[in-house]
Amino acid sequence: MNGMSGSRRLASPVRITLKPTLGGDIDGAWWPHSFALARELPELIEALHPVLGEIVDIKINWSSSSGTPVLKTLTSGAVSMHGWNDRQHRLMIVSGRTGCARLLVVPSSTSVNLGRLVIRRAAAMDPGAEHDSSMCDIADAVIRAAEAECSLWSAQLLEAAAKVEASAP
Template identity: 30%
Template sequence: MTAALQPPLPSHPVLRLRLAPDGPPRSIDGAWWPRSYDLLAELPRLLAGLPREWGHVTNVTVNGATWAAGPGRIFVADQVVRLRRNVAASAPHTVVLLAPGRGRWDLLVVPPDTTEEAAEPLMAAAADAIGGGSPWAPDPIPPG
């Protein structure tokens, strides 16, 4: 019996990010599916994968009830990024990215333990949201 060779695992996991195309303003600019709620591990990967046109993100706001506690700022790619926590019920599954002089982007956060079958349509809907409409119910994760 011969063993099938498996391709090596990537040293850096692929960033699971889907962004809406440039166009009219919208309430959600895309979706991010992190692998954990460890912001110190996940945020550098997210910021490294953003379009260069977005500039340097200096402020990140996450839901404080969802993400693991961390410092008020971290050092990413030779830059300081301020971390803010919000517990607003209106945005429990979002992350807000601010780049001075460039803009603000709100991303849907698909919970890390979501199955691929459930995550894919959420990410597609977030990337396809047009004209400020919201493509999902307040709790984007189906029960069960």
């Protein structure tokens, strides 16, 4: 899977964005088409292979028992952020032989307009012509919160790795 020389044609292309330069708290976003992330993971790995090289590790900050955050738009630009306030953002650190990417995982149930904005803003891309300022503000707020959370999570991972290294004979 990881070193595939040919590519498959997908019925639903992988929705992923990456910043031109990786290494920030958030390097981009992945917006799966369904809640069945494991089914879409091979396509994500295939999409990241040219940028990161052979994928050797994927870390996630959620468990199978944690609820999925939901981000739904309501009328007049208001947004209900069920789960985005009381549950952590879903984040992934995908490590390859030549690079690493920190991704925000956008819930598949996110509205099309908001989902597009969030993945574009996660990669520091212009929101495009279809944006509305209140939706851009929401997308930017989601990204800022995810960056803060990813920074904290990365620090915890480094601390845990240092403890393991220090206890090794």
